[in-house]
Amino acid sequence: MFWADELAARVSGPQVVNDSKTPSGTVHVGSLRGPIILDVIVRALRERGLQTTLLYGVDDLDPMDAQALLTPDAVDRYMGVPLAHVSDQADDGHDSYARHFAGLFIHTFAGLGIHPDRYYWMSELYAAGEMDRYLRAALDRAATVRDIYLRVSRVQRPEGWLPAHVICPRCGKVGTTLARDWDGESVAVECLPDLVDWATGCGFTGRVSPFGGAAKLPWNLEWAAQWSHFGVTIEPCGKDLATAGGSRDRSDAIAREVFDREPPLNVPYEFLNIGGKKMSTSMGRGAAAHRIAEVVPPEQLRFLFVRPRPNHAIDWDPDGTDAIPRLFDEFDRVAAASAGLTVKGELPPEPDRLFAAALLDPNADTREVGAAYRPPFAHLALLIQVPGVDVRERVEAEKGAPLTELEAALLEERVRAARAWLDEYAPDRVRLAVQRDALPAAARELDPAQHGALASLAEAVAALPTGEWNGEALQSAIFDAARAAELPAGRAFAAIYAAFLGQPHGPRAGWLLASLEPEFVVRRLREAAAADTLPA
Numbered sequence: 183m184f185w186a187d188e189l190a191a192r193v194s195g196p197q198v199v200n201d202s203k204t205p206s207g208t209v210h211v212g213s214l215r216g217p218i219i220l221d222v223i224v225r226a227l228r229e230r231g232l233q234t235t236l237l238y239g240v241d242d243l244d245p246m247d248a249q250a251l252l253t254p255d256a257v258d259r260y261m262g263v264p265l266a267h268v269s270d271q272a273d274d275g276h277d278s279y280a281r282h283f284a285g286l287f288i289h290t291f292a293g294l295g296i297h298p299d300r301y302y303w304m305s306e307l308y309a310a311g312e313m314d315r316y317l318r319a320a321l322d323r324a325a326t327v328r329d330i331y332l333r334v335s336r337v338q339r340p341e342g343w344l345p346a347h348v349i350c351p352r353c354g355k356v357g358t359t360l361a362r363d364w365d366g367e368s369v370a371v372e373c374l375p376d377l378v379d380w381a382t383g384c385g386f387t388g389r390v391s392p393f394g395g396a397a398k399l400p401w402n403l404e405w406a407a408q409w410s411h412f413g414v415t416i417e418p419c420g421k422d423l424a425t426a427g428g429s430r431d432r433s434d435a436i437a438r439e440v441f442d443r444e445p446p447l448n449v450p451y452e453f454l455n456i457g458g459k460k461m462s463t464s465m466g467r468g469a470a471a472h473r474i475a476e477v478v479p480p481e482q483l484r485f486l487f488v489r490p491r492p493n494h495a496i497d498w499d500p501d502g503t504d505a506i507p508r509l510f511d512e513f514d515r516v517a518a519a520s521a522g523l524t525v526k527g528e529l530p531p532e533p534d535r536l537f538a539a540a541l542l543d544p545n546a547d548t549r550e551v552g553a554a555y556r557p558p559f560a561h562l563a564l565l566i567q568v569p570g571v572d573v574r575e576r577v578e579a580e581k582g583a584p585l586t587e588l589e590a591a592l593l594e595e596r597v598r599a600a601r602a603w604l605d606e607y608a609p610d611r612v613r614l615a616v617q618r619d620a621l622p623a624a625a626r627e628l629d630p631a632q633h634g635a636l637a638s639l640a641e642a643v644a645a646l647p648t649g650e651w652n653g654e655a656l657q658s659a660i661f662d663a664a665r666a667a668e669l670p671a672g673r674a675f676a677a678i679y680a681a682f683l684g685q686p687h688g689p690r691a692g693w694l695l696a697s698l699e700p701e702f703v704v705r706r707l708r709e710a711a712a713a714d715t716l717p718a
């Protein structure tokens with residue numbers, strides 16, 4: 183069974199699926215795994231007829247803790263201040279820093295077909311008093327909270343430590359305050375210059391009521407409070423939080439012992455490793471989601487994340503490799519299998535369910551969409567580099583029929599992706615320059631057997647009917663010509679690359695020739711076959 187269907191079969195009754203995120207910076211492509219898993223689970227639940235709500239929280243009372251993202255004059259003022267209260271550093275019309283970055287990830291999610299039923303903002307829930315009962319419970323049971331930290335995670339909180347982060351009434355920072363002495367109405371607060379090394383408190387001391395947005399819960403308690411407040415039943419989380427004694431275990435214990443509720447079902451998921459490096463939001467390395475999304479269209483990006491089970495790490499290295507063309511090829515195989523077409527090689531279980539999960543439209547007809555003609559990505563990347571080629575005409579020739587509306591749209595998307603891939607990620611060897619004006623010098627260094635193969639290939643392709651001017655037919659013509667000349671196929675390909683590209687390597691030769699006009703191919707093959715008789 184497809185993994186999301188397995189999960190859906192394990193639960194019953196109405197479901198509330200939740201995730202939340204700190205809007206602190208650019209979304210990295212690895213952090214899309216969570217939201218995509220969430221969306222696929224929600225679809226599977228709904229297909230089983232379970233009433234399901236998808237919620238997404240913006241943890242915008244979290245403190246600003248990344249100096250690099252502030253303009254230099256804003257560092258002293260804003261480090262340690264809740265993200266919702268930091269001004270938009272990009273100054274492009276958002277109400278706050280948090281709104282700016284949340285806007286980016288909401289936009290990214292929408293582009294991937296992820297549409298939560300509701301986005302909620304923690305700053306608004308606190309301000310509306312909706313977190314007050316959880317703050318009160320946490321403060322009343324502070325000793326239990328301290329015990330959970332110690333018992334579950336071996337983290338020792340000092341005697342008297344309280345699970346509330348007050349926003350300093352004087353300087354507005356939340357990362358610098360320490361609360362003590364809960365009396366049922368208020369706490370004693372100190373805003374310390376040296377509580378953390380990334381922000382400096384103002385020295386304020388006084389008593390403050392923690393309610394109505396004046397304080398927030400520490401992360402683990404806030405997480406458990408979200409579960410209680412919204413009645414969350416399923417919440418996947420990243421492996422880094424799901425380790426034994428880690429953040430999730432702490433929040434689970436807090437849900438049970440402080441808020442008197444069973445925690446939601448966990449679906450721990452592994453990371454996406456880009457080129458062997460773990461992706462994380464806080465570290466700058468790796469690829470921004472919006473940059474990858476410029477190259478990999480949404481359905482292929484969803485496919486990348488939904489194909490493996492959540493507990494399997496994904497190793498992906500798009501830079502200077504064939505990883506992106508291979509992703510398209512794999513997608514195309516699964517698409518074809520969903521349409522009931524025969525495909526080569528091993529397939530995942532229930533490819534049609536996997537395919538459905540990758541599509542943007544949850545109600546798409548997978549048979550129909552899967553049957554659409556999709557030109558191989560690598561072939562397209564080649565075609566678009568050949569000057570003067572009418573790509574659509576060539577693709578229609580390969581298909582043997584005009585493209586449908588859907589196919590034309592897919593082609594357009596793919597051409598855009600292939601161009602971006604060539605610009606940003608493709609290895610140099612696939613960047614192609616056909617030497618049209620004159621026979622490349624390299625073609626003058628071929629041996630007699632190669633000349634023989636080129637000559638017989640020239641005659642074979644000259645005789646090829648127009649309807650068979652395609653990669654497959656030309657590829658097999660090359661093999662035939664090599665065999666006739668008793669030449670290993672690799673040396674025949676090398677001769678073709680020398681004759682057309684002036685280099686020893688190239689893309690699949692049959693498809694290279696198919697991307698060119700027949701007259702030019704025949705002329706050039708004959709020219710190259712006779713090259714040793716020309717003056718050097």
Ligand SMILES: [Zn+2]
Pocket residue numbers: 270272273274275276281282
């Ligand atoms: Zn902005």
Ligand SMILES: [Zn+2]
Pocket residue numbers: 350351352353354355373383384385386
């Ligand atoms: Zn202060």
